[in-house]
Amino acid sequence: MDVLLLSRIQFAFTIAFHYIYPPLSIGLGLLLVMIEGCWLWTRKPIYHQMARFWTKVFALTFAMGVATGIVMEFEFGTNWATYSRYVGDVFGSALAAEGIFAFFLESGFLAVLLFGWDKVGPKMHFFATCMVALGAHFSAVWIIVANSWMQTPAGYHIVGEGLKARAEITDFWAMVFNPSSMDRLSHTIAGCWQAGAWLMVSVGAYYLLKKLHRDFALRSIRFGLTLAAVSAGLTLVTGHSSAEGVAKNQPAKLAAFEGLWDTTTRAPLLVAGWVDEKTQTTHGLAIPGLLSWLVHGDAEKPVEGLRATPANERPPVNFTFQLYHIMISVGFALIGLSAWAAFALWRGKLENSRLLLFLLTLSVLGPQIANQAGWWAAEVGRQPWIVYKLLRTSEALSAVVTANQVVASMIMFMSVYLLLFAAFLYLLNDKIQHGPDETDLQPAGKLKLPFGDNT
Amino acid sequence: MSLDLNTIWFALVGVLFTGYVILDGFDLGVGVLHLFVARKDGERRINLNAIGPVWDGNEVWLVTGGGALFAAFPNVYATVFSGFYLAFMGLLCALIFRAVAIEFRSKSPSPRWRSFWDLCFAGGSTFSALLIGVAMGNIAWGIPIDGRGEFAGTFLGLLHPYALLMGVTTVALFAMHGAIYLDLKTEGELQARVRRWVNPLIIVFILCYVIATLATLLYIPHITEAFRRQPWFFGIAVLVVLAIANIPREVNARREFNAFLSSCAAMAGLMAIFGVGMYPNLVYSSPLPENSLTAYNASSSQGTLRTMLIIAIIGVPVVITYTVSIYWIFRGKVKLTKVSY
Numbered sequence: 001m002d003v004l005l006l007s008r009i010q011f012a013f014t015i016a017f018h019y020i021y022p023p024l025s026i027g028l029g030l031l032l033v034m035i036e037g038c039w040l041w042t043r044k045p046i047y048h049q050m051a052r053f054w055t056k057v058f059a060l061t062f063a064m065g066v067a068t069g070i071v072m073e074f075e076f077g078t079n080w081a082t083y084s085r086y087v088g089d090v091f092g093s094a095l096a097a098e099g100i101f102a103f104f105l106e107s108g109f110l111a112v113l114l115f116g117w118d119k120v121g122p123k124m125h126f127f128a129t130c131m132v133a134l135g136a137h138f139s140a141v142w143i144i145v146a147n148s149w150m151q152t153p154a155g156y157h158i159v160g161e162g163l164k165a166r167a168e169i170t171d172f173w174a175m176v177f178n179p180s181s182m183d184r185l186s187h188t189i190a191g192c193w194q195a196g197a198w199l200m201v202s203v204g205a206y207y208l209l210k211k212l213h214r215d216f217a218l219r220s221i222r223f224g225l226t227l228a229a230v231s232a233g234l235t236l237v238t239g240h241s242s243a244e245g246v247a248k249n250q251p252a253k254l255a256a257f258e259g260l261w262d263t264t265t266r267a268p269l270l271v272a273g274w275v276d277e278k279t280q281t282t283h284g285l286a287i288p289g290l291l292s293w294l295v296h297g298d299a300e301k302p303v304e305g306l307r308a309t310p311a312n313e314r315p316p317v318n319f320t321f322q323l324y325h326i327m328i329s330v331g332f333a334l335i336g337l338s339a340w341a342a343f344a345l346w347r348g349k350l351e352n353s354r355l356l357l358f359l360l361t362l363s364v365l366g367p368q369i370a371n372q373a374g375w376w377a378a379e380v381g382r383q384p385w386i387v388y389k390l391l392r393t394s395e396a397l398s399a400v401v402t403a404n405q406v407v408a409s410m411i412m413f414m415s416v417y418l419l420l421f422a423a424f425l426y427l428l429n430d431k432i433q434h435g436p437d438e439t440d441l442q443p444a445g446k447l448k449l450p451f452g453d454n455t
Numbered sequence: 456m457s458l459d460l461n462t463i464w465f466a467l468v469g470v471l472f473t474g475y476v477i478l479d480g481f482d483l484g485v486g487v488l489h490l491f492v493a494r495k496d497g498e499r500r501i502n503l504n505a506i507g508p509v510w511d512g513n514e515v516w517l518v519t520g521g522g523a524l525f526a527a528f529p530n531v532y533a534t535v536f537s538g539f540y541l542a543f544m545g546l547l548c549a550l551i552f553r554a555v556a557i558e559f560r561s562k563s564p565s566p567r568w569r570s571f572w573d574l575c576f577a578g579g580s581t582f583s584a585l586l587i588g589v590a591m592g593n594i595a596w597g598i599p600i601d602g603r604g605e606f607a608g609t610f611l612g613l614l615h616p617y618a619l620l621m622g623v624t625t626v627a628l629f630a631m632h633g634a635i636y637l638d639l640k641t642e643g644e645l646q647a648r649v650r651r652w653v654n655p656l657i658i659v660f661i662l663c664y665v666i667a668t669l670a671t672l673l674y675i676p677h678i679t680e681a682f683r684r685q686p687w688f689f690g691i692a693v694l695v696v697l698a699i700a701n702i703p704r705e706v707n708a709r710r711e712f713n714a715f716l717s718s719c720a721a722m723a724g725l726m727a728i729f730g731v732g733m734y735p736n737l738v739y740s741s742p743l744p745e746n747s748l749t750a751y752n753a754s755s756s757q758g759t760l761r762t763m764l765i766i767a768i769i770g771v772p773v774v775i776t777y778t779v780s781i782y783w784i785f786r787g788k789v790k791l792t793k794v795s796y
Contacts (some may be wrong), residue, residue, distance in 0.1 A: 060558070066511060067554040071547050073521050077536025078543055081605075084536075088529020089755040093763050096526040099519030100770035107515045108777050111508035112784060115794055119784050159756075163603065166529075168756040398537035400606050409544040416551055423559055430562065 004394055006406040007079040010413065014071050016372055017417050021065035023371055026140060026189065027196015027231075028058045029133035031223055032113075036126050046215060048447065049440035050223075051129075052117075053216070054200065056431055059114050064424055066107070071413070079406070082163075083386055083396035089168045090156055090175055091146045098142035106135030122447060137189065144188055148181035150387045151378070152249045158390070167390065183245045184378070187238035191374065193231035194334065194367040200224030201341070203432055205360035208351055216436045218350075221360075225345065228363075229338040235331055240294065246381075247295040250388060251304040252313065253381035256320040258291055259284070260305045267291040267303035272325060275318035280307075282321075315383040323377035330370040337363060460760040461750040464527040465734060467767060471523050473726040475516035476587070477632075477719050482506035482513055484633020486553060486580020487626060489573060492637065492652055496566075498645045499573060503557055503796045505640035505789045510557065512778065514550070526763055530604055530753035531737045538598065538606025539590060542613060546586045553579030561796045581626060588625025592618030595675060595729065597741025604748060617670055624663035628722065631656040635702065635718045639711040642788045653706050653714075657699060668692075671732075677739055678732035688731045695724035 032054055039047035073095070076084050084091075112120060112128035120128070155174025156167045169175055201224035207217035247254045254260075259275040259282030260267055266289040273284015289299035296303075306314055341360055344350040350357070386393040485506050493499040506513075525532040536543060552575045560572035596617050599607040634656055637649045672679055682688060698721035705714035733739065737753060740746040754760065 063511075063554065063558045066514070067551045070514070070518055070550060073518055073525075074536060074543055074547055076525065077521075077532045078540050079537070081533035081537035084525060084533040085529050088525055088532065089759045092522070092526025092529060092755060093759050093766070095522040096519070096763055097766050097770075099515065099522040100766060100774060103515045103518055104512065104770075104774045104778070107512040108774075108781050110511060111781050115508040116784060117794060118792065169759050169762070172758075172762050398533070398540070399603070400537050401540050405540050405544075405610075408541065412544060412548055416548060420551070420555060423555065427559065427562055 003401060003403045003406055004397060006403055006410065007397060007401075008393070010406060010410045011075060011079060012376075013410070013417075014068065014075060014413055016376070017421070018065070018068040018072055019372065019375060020368060021061045021068065022136070022140070023192035023195035023367070024061040024199060025058060025065050025196070026133075026136045026192035027194065027227070028054060028061065028199065029129075029136045029196070030193060031196055031200055031227060032058060032129050033126075033133045034223055034227070036129050040122060040126055045441045045443060046219060048443050049436045050216060050219060052440045053431075053436040054220075055113060057199070057203075057428065059110075060424065060427055060431070062106075062110060064420065067420070068417070078409075079398055079401060080386075080396050081398035081400075083391065086166045086391050086396070087150070087387060089166060090149060090153075093169070093172070094142045094146040094149075094176075098139055102135050102138035102142060104135075105138065106132055109135065117447065140189060140192065141185060144185045145176050145178075145181045148184050149175055149178050151184070151382055152178050152180040152245075153387060153390060154178035167387070179249050180242070180245050183238060183242040187235065187242045187374075190231045190234040190238050191367060191371045193227055194235060195371060197224045197226075197228035197231060198334070198363045198367050201228055202361050202364035205357045205363075206432065207435070209354065209357045209361060213435050221341075221345065221350070225338060225341055228334070229342055232331070232335045232338045236335060239328075239331065244295060247303065250382065252306060252309040253315060253320070253378075254295075255304060255306040255309070256315045256317045256381050257324040257377065258282075259317060259321045260291070260303060261307055262305040263302055263308050264305065265292060265302045266299050267295075267305075269294065270321075270325070272329070273321070275321045277317050313384065315381050320377055320381045323373045323380065327370045327374040327377060330366050330373070334363070334366045334370070337366070460757055460764065461754050462735075463764065464523075464754065464760055465737070465750040466730070467764075468520065468523050468527060469726065469730040471516060471520035473723055475513070475520050476726060477722045478513035478516055479510070480584075480629045480722060481632045481636040481715075482510040483580045483584045484629035484631065485637055486576050486633070487584060487630040488633055488637070488649075488652065489577040489580070492634070492649050493645060496569065497791070499569075500561060500791055500796060501641055501645060501789050502637065503560065503576070504791060505637060507557070507796050508785045509782065511554075512781070514554075523763070527755055527760060528737055528748070528750070528753045529755060531748050534600065534604055534606055534748060534753075535590075535594075535738060538608070539593075539613065541610045542586055542590060546583060546590075549579040549582040549586065551579075553583065557796060584626045584629045585622040588622035589613065589618045591625070591729065592621030594738060595621070595671065595678060595733070597675075597677070597739035597744075597747075599742065600738065600740035600746040600748065601743075602746060604746065604753070617667075617674065620663070620667055620670060624660070624667050627656065627660040627663050628725075631660045631702075632718050632722065635706070635711070635714050638706065639715050640789050650706065654703055657702060661699065677736070677744070681732045681734065685731060688728065691724050691727050691731075695721050695728070698724060 032051060035047055035054065036051045039051055109128040109131035112125065113132050116125055116128060153167065155169060155171035155178065157170050158165055159168050160166060200220050204217040204220035204224060207213045243254065246257070258270055259273060261280050261282065268286035268288045269290035270282065271285040271287065273282055273286070275282045292301050292303050293299040306317065337359060341350065341356060344353060344356055382388055384392050384394065386396045485502055489499065489502055493502045521532070556572040556576035556579060560569055560576065593613050596615070601607040631653070634649055634652045638646060638653060641649055698717045701717045702714050705717060735749045735751060736747045737750060738748040
């Protein structure tokens with residue numbers, strides 16, 4: 001295998017592994033704010049117990065996110081040096097802002113969140129929790145802004161030619177608010193909220209199935225499901241506006257999403273299907289005109305097909321198509337599941353339906369699959385460009401890194417990450433099996449009820 | 456040296472990496488000493504919890520330093536990170552293992568589980584410190600850069616005696632810094648054992664430092680030249696020596712916090728010497744110095760440097776304020792509680 005393919009596999013592997021954890025931290029972070037807010041508001045010890053338990057789970061996902069996140073920052077330079085030189089002027093300021101505004105905020109206040117229960121008063125602790133959640137959201141902002149710039153570059157000009165060419169910023173805010181950044185940011189955040197929310201629902205449902213920690217489980221489901229239902233709806237709305245943006249700014253990507261070869265009016269939307277790239281045809285269950293209608297609000301308007309793009313500028317079609325459809329299918333399944341569960345909870349019948357509880361226990365996998373598939377679809381659909389229409393992925397490599405070196409690092413990452421993942425699952429399971437701590441129902445020390453003067 | 460944006464960013468990247476070595480320096484140092492100073496399980500937990508609330512934030516200085524390097528000097532970031540490929544992959548591996556070891560060690564009571572992760576923590580910390588030193592040694596010594604600004608050497612070529620000497624010096628420095636930090640955070644038997652390590656570590660470090668300084672003066676003319684141009688910077692070298700000499704005095708007088716501040720000051724001084732010696736080069740090219748990457752030929756545009764300066768002016772004071780507050784919240788001796796590692 002050549003360096004290009006190896007480097008792409010390594011980057012895909014390390015980013016996909018990394019992308020399991022930050023969405024969990026972002027979603028759980030918001031839920032921790034909600035739970036701890038409830039605790040301060042109502043002073044019911046059950047919320048204290050919940051905050052303590054979910055903080056431990058949060059800490060685990062956070063630690064994994066940090067450990068795998070440092071790798072990402074190094075890899076731009078180690079494997080994609082030409083890309084780094086090309087985009088450094090644009091991408092760098094977003095990354096620096098991420099470090100200064102997001103990472104310091106998160107990791108600094110994380111200390112108080114995890115270890116500060118007895119060192120600061122409840123209000124200060126709540127403040128720290130808010131800051132950690134805010135930092136987690138900030139970090140999503142900057143990285144998605146940078147990634148969106150790679151999808152729809154704006155606010156730059158190209159300086160130099162050939163190997164020396166690079167993009168330089170001309171307008172910082174045009175770079176930040178590039179055509180796709182807000183759509184993609186809102187869509188990604190909604191997906192992240194789902195990741196955290198369904199984890200909470202899943203653990204609660206598991207306890208109910210096992211007839212454990214009933215009060216804790218029901219309340220966790222209530223918090224988780226509220227956020228899950230809201231963000232499942234938001235994912236649909238933001239997903240729709242993202243797709244409109246893709247149709248406008250990256251027509252080849254949208255055509256690959258739907259396997260649309262010819263530019264046509266009444267373009268169909270495929271529910272599921274298969275793209276034969278050799279014969280350039282797409283087979284599957286199609287709803288005529290729906291794609292045109294979704295993109296333009298008018299079924300009689302044309303949608304650009306793949307043939308409008310030169311063959312050497314098209315992404316891999318079937319792969320992109322399948323990823324996109326996995327995301328959509330799982331997304332709709334989660335909307336349906338949240339509606340079903342919310343209805344059952346409202347009617348007080350949640351605990352009676354073992355099937356529903358079983359599905360809810362598995363629900364944690366849903367957002368993970370959809371988030372991964374969606375991210376992959378967005379990135380693979382941009383190919384063969386690393387920066388859309390400006391720099392090809394094949395031209396972005398490090399000139400001095402050899403295939404053997406990448407093989408060595410890939411073996412290292414795969415074995416270390418396998419170990420990490422095993423340890424992560426072991427510890428997560430350990431925490432879930434251990435369950436919420438009974439002693440947390442009687443908060444002691446500075447947290448003793450009613451709160452003392454130190455609040 | 457004139458105070459333009461390029462120079463400001465040369466200094467700011469230096470400040471971020473200085474923050475990194477001072478802060479992560481002590482928690483890496485605790486790792487280097489982990490197997491030696493703490494024998495019993497409870498003592499090892501104290502060690503981990505001494506750095507528990509802060510190591511993660513300390514590592515962020517590396518991430519931010521790397522990000523600032525990427526943003527302000529993309530050519531340097533690209534050349535160094537791709538040129539030092541295997542070394543940096545090794546560093547990543549060590550840092551991941553270390554992070555995971557801290558998280559996982561105390562999650563299971565099994566002695567075999569715990570001693571495995573203790574070994575990972577100590578090994579990962581020592582190896583990280585060594586690689587950071589080797590990388591700095593190479594940057595000081597100079598690395599072969601071709602006309603396109605790409606690294607033109609080999610991995611084994613990075614392991615020359617000067618770089619290895621700098622690696623060992625860094626391990627000694629971090630171990631000394633870590634011992635002083637542990638003195639501040641521990642009590643009783645463990646503290647008594649830690650205190651016995653401080654003076655020998657200072658001596659080892661001073662020996663390494665003297666040899667490294669001699670080697671620098673003898674073999675690295677571009678750094679010697681920089682000092683000849685800015686003789687007043689010898690003053691910093693004197694301050695470093697005074698700061699280190701002050702450490703045993705403060706340790707003996709049981710003013711642990713002052714000892715720690717002295718150690719921090721010494722490290723800041725060492726980084727300042729390194730920065731002044733290098734300026735304006737970020738990567739010195741040897742044997743062809745005309746290919747060196749400098750604060751001027753390897754930087755981002757003036758517009759980006761200006762935007763980032765605004766970001767830094769807003770962000771850094773806030774970061775420093777809450778970092779200090781958090782260290783304040785966690786001041787005092789470590790006690791094991793139910794939230795401990």
